[in-house]
Amino acid sequence: MKNKIIKPKTLKPGDTIGILGGGQLGRMLGMAAAKLGLRTIVLEPNVDCPAAQACNRHIIAEYDEPTALGELVNACAAVTYEFENIPASAVQYLEEHVALLPNSVALEKSQDRLTEKNFLNDIGIDTAPYYEVNSLEELQSVVMSPDFQQNLAGILKTRRLGYDGKGQARVHGTDSPKQLLEAWESTGKVTCVLEGFVNFIREISVIAARDINGNVECYDPAENIHRDGILHTSTVPAKVSNAVVENAKSIAAKILSELDYVGVMGVEFFVTGEGSLIVNEFAPRVHNSGHWTEAACTVNQFEQHIRAISGMKLGDPSRHSDCVMVNLIGSDVDKLDSLLAEPNVQIHLYGKSIAKKGRKMGHFTRIS
Amino acid sequence: MKNKIIKPKTLKPGDTIGILGGGQLGRMLGMAAAKLGLRTIVLEPNVDCPAAQACNRHIIAEYDEPTALGELVNACAAVTYEFENIPASAVQYLEEHVALLPNSVALEKSQDRLTEKNFLNDIGIDTAPYYEVNSLEELQSVVMSPDFQQNLAGILKTRRLGYDGKGQARVHGTDSPKQLLEAWESTGKVTCVLEGFVNFIREISVIAARDINGNVECYDPAENIHRDGILHTSTVPAKVSNAVVENAKSIAAKILSELDYVGVMGVEFFVTGEGSLIVNEFAPRVHNSGHWTEAACTVNQFEQHIRAISGMKLGDPSRHSDCVMVNLIGSDVDKLDSLLAEPNVQIHLYGKSIAKKGRKMGHFTRIS
Numbered sequence: 001m002k003n004k005i006i007k008p009k010t011l012k013p014g015d016t017i018g019i020l021g022g023g024q025l026g027r028m029l030g031m032a033a034a035k036l037g038l039r040t041i042v043l044e045p046n047v048d049c050p051a052a053q054a055c056n057r058h059i060i061a062e063y064d065e066p067t068a069l070g071e072l073v074n075a076c077a078a079v080t081y082e083f084e085n086i087p088a089s090a091v092q093y094l095e096e097h098v099a100l101l102p103n104s105v106a107l108e109k110s111q112d113r114l115t116e117k118n119f120l121n122d123i124g125i126d127t128a129p130y131y132e133v134n135s136l137e138e139l140q141s142v143v144m145s146p147d148f149q150q151n152l153a154g155i156l157k158t159r160r161l162g163y164d165g166k167g168q169a170r171v172h173g174t175d176s177p178k179q180l181l182e183a184w185e186s187t188g189k190v191t192c193v194l195e196g197f198v199n200f201i202r203e204i205s206v207i208a209a210r211d212i213n214g215n216v217e218c219y220d221p222a223e224n225i226h227r228d229g230i231l232h233t234s235t236v237p238a239k240v241s242n243a244v245v246e247n248a249k250s251i252a253a254k255i256l257s258e259l260d261y262v263g264v265m266g267v268e269f270f271v272t273g274e275g276s277l278i279v280n281e282f283a284p285r286v287h288n289s290g291h292w293t294e295a296a297c298t299v300n301q302f303e304q305h306i307r308a309i310s311g312m313k314l315g316d317p318s319r320h321s322d323c324v325m326v327n328l329i330g331s332d333v334d335k336l337d338s339l340l341a342e343p344n345v346q347i348h349l350y351g352k353s354i355a356k357k358g359r360k361m362g363h364f365t366r367i368s
Numbered sequence: 369m370k371n372k373i374i375k376p377k378t379l380k381p382g383d384t385i386g387i388l389g390g391g392q393l394g395r396m397l398g399m400a401a402a403k404l405g406l407r408t409i410v411l412e413p414n415v416d417c418p419a420a421q422a423c424n425r426h427i428i429a430e431y432d433e434p435t436a437l438g439e440l441v442n443a444c445a446a447v448t449y450e451f452e453n454i455p456a457s458a459v460q461y462l463e464e465h466v467a468l469l470p471n472s473v474a475l476e477k478s479q480d481r482l483t484e485k486n487f488l489n490d491i492g493i494d495t496a497p498y499y500e501v502n503s504l505e506e507l508q509s510v511v512m513s514p515d516f517q518q519n520l521a522g523i524l525k526t527r528r529l530g531y532d533g534k535g536q537a538r539v540h541g542t543d544s545p546k547q548l549l550e551a552w553e554s555t556g557k558v559t560c561v562l563e564g565f566v567n568f569i570r571e572i573s574v575i576a577a578r579d580i581n582g583n584v585e586c587y588d589p590a591e592n593i594h595r596d597g598i599l600h601t602s603t604v605p606a607k608v609s610n611a612v613v614e615n616a617k618s619i620a621a622k623i624l625s626e627l628d629y630v631g632v633m634g635v636e637f638f639v640t641g642e643g644s645l646i647v648n649e650f651a652p653r654v655h656n657s658g659h660w661t662e663a664a665c666t667v668n669q670f671e672q673h674i675r676a677i678s679g680m681k682l683g684d685p686s687r688h689s690d691c692v693m694v695n696l697i698g699s700d701v702d703k704l705d706s707l708l709a710e711p712n713v714q715i716h717l718y719g720k721s722i723a724k725k726g727r728k729m730g731h732f733t734r735i736s
Binding site for chain 2 (some may be wrong): 013014027031034035036037039053054056295298299307312313315316318320321333336337340341343344345346347348349350351352353362367
């Protein structure tokens with residue numbers, strides 16, 4: 001039996017928000033909270049993390065360290081997170097001792113690709129065709145099924161803990177037993193989902209927010225381009241019809257409402273040639289494809305999230321400018337000098353000292 | 369003989385900037401530095417100051433405490449400040465041990481109203497008529513002079529340490545000896561300047577920046593309205609002709625160039641009915657009347673200052689929206705709920721816990 005869950009309340013300037021995770025999303029949440037007069041404490045084991053540089057206090061500990069969690073709930077009026085793979089024990093402790101927003105249901109659904117897709121289909125939202133794969137034998141059997149053979153190809157993904165293209169392998173209907181074995185081994189032989197490929201012409205995402213009274217506000221969809229499995233650019237407006245825009249927003253709103261969600265969520269869609277929308281995945285947090293809101297909107301996604309979890313009214317999601325957000329990955333950050341020289345470019349670096357390959361070092365947004 | 373002064377250099381992400389003063393200006397400078405990947409250390413005696421909440425490190429000490437200054441110069445690639453009344457001993461120590469930007473000449477001129485006005489007149493820039501007043505006798509004699517009798521009224525201001533209307537008394541050509549005595553006593557009987565009133569129809573200010581190579585960029589002038597001696601609103605564009613805009617920018621640029629200034633400066637002007645410009649004063653720092661740049665420009669005045677003192681290229685000062693910035697003074701901050709509900713309003717609170725009368729608690733900018 002579940003213990004009592006702490007309900008959200010309205011925060012006032014001077015109150016403190018806890019943030020699990022000390023990356024760039026936590027950093028930008030901390031900055032947004034400060035602008036509303038709120039304080040932040042980040043819980044993160046990495047000493048020199050990006051968020052600690054911009055928050056009021058840093059508790060250096062593992063996310064499930066009981067003493068650290070106790071300190072956090074004692075100091076905070078609400079706790080949120082910047083990543084979805086929070087240990088279950090921490091989630092349970094937090095939701096029983098402080099308002100944890102977004103709630104544990106959203107975390108549970110999004111931590112597991114199979115649960116997430118089942119949930120979406122259950123509430124009538126389309127996903128790519130998918131197949132549960134718990135063993136090499138199951139993988140072989142799915143690939144041989146007429147259903148998959150029609151689709152001919154897909155991606156085998158671990159159910160948990162994958163992001164930015166990690167823990168994924170391409171699988172084709174024509175793969176040899178050896179190729180299937182390699183695919184299975186590359187995921188670490190853990191429980192997986194095989195997602196059939198979808199014929200889509202573009203990828204878009206909606207950054208949606210829901211407040212404690214159930215009001216939902218959505219920013220216009222961004223059109224996203226990935227490179228090496230990592231988001232490269234988000235362009236707003238996306239090249240889609242008004243009908244697609246409204247449909248994407250209404251699907252996002254449905255997901256948030258069904259989850260009784262409070263906070264900002266990023267919902268990724270595939271847009272087919274016929275203008276249908278297929279949800280790829282959702283992330284129960286501020287999202288890289290929403291960074292453009294910082295340069296082009298009066299209230300950005302970080303402030304919107306802080307407003308939502310603080311029981312404040314949501315901001316107007318309209319934008320004053322069209323824009324393109326570009327991620328600075330690894331050595332891209334060496335372009336800083338030329339970006340500084342360009343008008344209408346807003347730069348945001350994350351305070352990371354080493355520009356490793358594939359590491360998100362910052363982003364910039366060009367407005368027009 | 370003056371010792372060698374440390375020259376500015378170009379900073380890279382990861383480098384650290386020191387900030388003297390822990391108020392809201394320091395706080396917003398810290399946030400802007402973080403967005404460029406730079407770190408900040410604030411030196412400020414007040415433990416729970418606004419800036420400490422948003423900077424990487426806080427040295428809690430008086431501004432002239434030698435050990436603290438030593439720590440600061442050891443950790444920083446450049447040092448700047450958020451207020452002009454820095455003790456002379458600290459200024460001297462800093463400029464001999466680290467790049468102090470803006471330089472000590474700008475501080476020296478702006479710390480003393482008489483020196484400031486002499487400097488402006490020396491470089492051909494108009495000020496209000498002014499008279500040095502070092503004693504009650506001098507005050508009486510100035511007030512009786514034909515020159516002052518023609519202007520009939522003015523404000524007696526302390527030469528040093530006055531801001532937001534403190535240390536000021538109105539003086540009229542018709543004042544009795546008793547009234548003059550009261551005025552003299554109200555300033556604390558220190559060396560003063562008597563400024564003759566100017567017939568002006570509006571007050572404007574220009575936020576100007578100069579980089580280490582001598583390039584100057586100016587934001588468009590804001591039109592300022594004061595209430596009880598404290599800035600109330602800044603509106604952009606100001607209701608002035610293009611000729612006045614260009615003249616104001618060129619006067620600001622001249623001040624910065626004459627001082628070999630590096631960083632952002634706020635220059636306040638009176639605009640007469642004939643469109644002439646009279647400089648009221650300048651502040652060698654980011655300025656309250658430039659807070660609107662945060663909501664209406666891609667690069668705000670805080671980032672512009674950080675870019676300048678870091679040897680980076682200045683940002684484009686053009687704005688994407690017209691706007692009005694309104695200060696939240698004392699209990700004004702209780703309006704937060706209604707501001708949150710308003711579209712196109714960007715709110716910025718300073719993290720101050722007690723809303724004392726006359727205290728700047730935050731500001732908001734309404735864009736259009």
